[in-house]
Amino acid sequence: MAGPILRFEGVAMRYGRAPEVLKDIGFELSPGSFHFVTGASGAGKSSLLKLIYLAERPSRGRIELFSRDVDAVAPADRPFLRRRIGVVFQEFRLLEHLSAFDNCALPLRIAGQKPESYRGDIAELLGWVGLKGRMHALPATLSGGEKQRLAIARAVVARPDILLADEPTGNVDDALALRILRLFVELNRLGTTVLIASHDEDLVARSGQPVFHLENGRLTAFGRGGGR
Template sequence: MRYGRAPETLKDLSFSLTPGSFHFLTGPSGAGKSSLLKLIYLAARPSKGLLHLFGQDVSRAPAVERPALRRRIGVVFQELLLLDHLSAFDNAALPLRIAGGRPDEYRQDVAELLTWVGLRSRMHAMPATLAGGEKQRLAIARAVVARPEILLADEPTGNVDHEMAVRILRLFVELNRLGTTIVIATHDQDMVARSGMPVLHIEEGRLVHHGLPGEAG
């Protein structure tokens, strides 16, 4: 993958993720972690090579097919991208609303999800009044409300304290237990080591390790 005429940001990557697996994506700043998430999320196209998702090559999928594919993928962006003019409830419900759902059809499900992420008492609050950890959990709720098959998260614990980071990780682990494939890009090596989950480690755009932390290769 390259941006314009710049040198390749990602090159010679070859790996597969088992459905229902949990992986951390690690590497130094500028290694290509966010770019790889963009490829998986179909926000960018590879400059060459193949990208298989859900049993099909999506690297050259027509633009008209990409929104339906994206709806099967949840994303927690580093910038969170919450809509300030919508309440916490309406932010979380946005993917269902965009998909054509009616409030009376999803109201209970969204309320239960916000309760699950610890935001029951804040569901009518506006994003500007939420603490950093609350915003992170709201972004997670929005990413999973449509029950995606894959959840991607870009530095989801980068702006919260240790206690909140542990709580957020537990949310991801529980989602994984329910069958969602998880990929988390992070610089938090302590969290990666404690989790015991497999790692995709990239350096200078190349995959240099795919396996458990500390394993060779």
């Protein structure tokens, strides 16, 4: 893409008639960029991600995604845009009746790929996130950290154009958090635009990546992690 992959212009958002949780947000992401968005609980990080993956609509302002005004996208076309976005949710959203392998493979199955074309890739990815011995386990038997890693594997398996992650290291130890960060960095090197919402100040500092900071629903600062 010649221009930004994502652009916010004067965007605000509220839930129902409640006060705005996001106010006059303006920023853009270039293709292949990597950013963190930081802020205290309630600052609006999750709401910002919801706007990007089309789970919510802004109350005012303009959002362009893949050079398209999202308000002008027909309902029938929205699922196709969503398929270009990988999302790691805080609540995981795993399908309880599917194994770890099948949960991870779900985006590829939806895209119409045949199992023989991705079986080896899924096994390798699950091994990379530490789930090699849990491929056939159901989500109910996984720990919180294992569910987190499975959710990350599912989000990145299709190599999305944009990867959004909402507190992706919230249930893992420091060593695994760094390993997950390296996975995101590697995916970014392959061309995926990455935006991670996190309050893990140490992880952000270690990353050395650009940072947006949200405070009381507003973008108040633009900086960079320390790259320790």
